[in-house]
Amino acid sequence: MEDQFKDDILRPIENDKVLELRDLYLIDWPKYCSAYYHIEMAHTWMTKYNANTKFYSVEGNFDDATLIFITREPGWNATIVYYYTLDETNARLYKGLSKTKRINWNEEICTLKHYRHQLSVAFDLAKELKLHFHYLDTTALWWLPKEKALEFEIKIPDNTFISPLSVEHAKKIHGVWPFKAHRPIEYIENMIKYNNGVGIFDQNDKTLMAWILLNDYGSLAILQTDENYKRRGYAKIVTKALCKKFAENNMDSLSFITLGNTPSETLFEGLGFKIVDYLCWVGMKPSKNKL
Known part of the structure; x- marks a missing residue:
C-alpha cells in the first residue's frame, strides 16, 4: 500500500x-x-x-x-x-x-x-x-494551568457520588449530545474506553446526573447535565474533579467552547480558565x- x-x-x-x-x-x-x-x-x-x-x-x-x-x-x-x-x-x-x-x-x-x-x-x-x-x-480555547486545578476543593453533595464513566453510559450521553448528528455513538464509546471521563451519580438508584469527558484532542468535552438535575452545581463538580485528576498527572486542562455558549463560558471563567486563542x-x- x-x-x-x-x-x-x-x-x-x-x-x-x-x-x-x-x-x-x-x-x-x-x-x-x-x-x-x-x-x-x-x-x-x-x-x-x-x-x-x-x-x-x-x-x-x-x-x-x-x-x-x-x-x-x-x-x-x-x-x-x-x-x-x-x-x-x-x-x-x-x-x-x-x-x-x-x-x-x-x-x-x-x-x-x-x-x-x-x-x-x-x-x-x-x-x-x-x-x-x-x-x-x-x-x-480555554486553558487552566495545573497549579490552579490542584487547589480545587471538591465537595460531594449528600446522596451522590463521583465515579469514572463506563461504556454503558455512552448511549445516554450520545442521546442528549447537541452534536450527535456529527459523530456516531462509537465516538463517545472510544472516549470512555481510552480516555478519562467522570460522572456524578445518584447514590440510591445510580442514575448518571452529569458528566464530562476527555476527547481525542486531549481536551475537556461533552460537559452536560441531565435535564432532571440541572441547577444543582453538578457540572461544576465533575469539571473540577477531572481537572484535578489531570493536574495530579502533571497536565493542564483545556476546553473548546462555542462562542455564545454563555453557561459554559461563565462556568469555566469562574473556575479560573482563560481564553488563549480561537x-x-x-x-x-x-x-x-x-x-
Missing part, C-alpha cells in the same frame, strides 16, 4: 519522531497547548489502541514543526485531516496538502481545529480544488461550483 505513495510529498513520520515534533509546541506555552495535547493524544490512540491514524511530514522536513495527520473514525464516512505548523506563512503546510495523493479531495473531508493563522489554508484549498464548506464554526472547525465537500 505504501509503495504507491513512495514519491508522495507527505512522508510517514516514525513513532518516536512524532513525540519530538509534539515537544516543539511547548514554545510560548500555552499558545500551542491545543496542538501539543492533540498530537500526544492521537499518538497514544495510534500506538496503544490501533487507531486508524497516520502522521506525515512535508518532504521529510521538521524545521517548522509542520505535520499532518489523517484519520478515520468508526461509523463516520468522512476523512479527517488535522494539521499544525509553527510557520505563520503556512507555505509548506499548503504545499503538502495541495500536492499529496494521500488525501482524496473528491470525498467529504473534515479539516478540523484550525488555529486562526491556519484558516487561510482551508480557504485556499477550497478555491484551488473546487470544494465548498458545509460547516464552519468558531470556538474559544480555533475554527471546518468541513468540506466537493463542488462543481466556484466559491
Whole structure:
C-alpha cells in the first residue's frame, strides 16, 4: 500500500519522531497547548489502541514543526485531516496538502481545529480544488494551568457520588449530545474506553446526573447535565474533579467552547480558565461550483 505513495510529498513520520515534533509546541506555552495535547493524544490512540491514524511530514522536513495527520473514525464516512505548523506563512503546510495523493479531495473531508493563522489554508484549498464548506464554526480555547486545578476543593453533595464513566453510559450521553448528528455513538464509546471521563451519580438508584469527558484532542468535552438535575452545581463538580485528576498527572486542562455558549463560558471563567486563542472547525465537500 505504501509503495504507491513512495514519491508522495507527505512522508510517514516514525513513532518516536512524532513525540519530538509534539515537544516543539511547548514554545510560548500555552499558545500551542491545543496542538501539543492533540498530537500526544492521537499518538497514544495510534500506538496503544490501533487507531486508524497516520502522521506525515512535508518532504521529510521538521524545521517548522509542520505535520499532518489523517484519520478515520468508526461509523463516520468522512476523512479527517488535522494539521499544525509553527510557520505563520503556512507555505509548506499548503504545499503538502495541495500536492499529496494521500488525501482524496473528491470525498467529504473534515479539516478540523484550525488555529486562526491556519484558516487561510482551508480557504485556499477550497478555491484551488473546487470544494465548498458545509460547516464552519468558531470556538474559544480555554486553558487552566495545573497549579490552579490542584487547589480545587471538591465537595460531594449528600446522596451522590463521583465515579469514572463506563461504556454503558455512552448511549445516554450520545442521546442528549447537541452534536450527535456529527459523530456516531462509537465516538463517545472510544472516549470512555481510552480516555478519562467522570460522572456524578445518584447514590440510591445510580442514575448518571452529569458528566464530562476527555476527547481525542486531549481536551475537556461533552460537559452536560441531565435535564432532571440541572441547577444543582453538578457540572461544576465533575469539571473540577477531572481537572484535578489531570493536574495530579502533571497536565493542564483545556476546553473548546462555542462562542455564545454563555453557561459554559461563565462556568469555566469562574473556575479560573482563560481564553488563549480561537480555533475554527471546518468541513468540506466537493463542488462543481466556484466559491
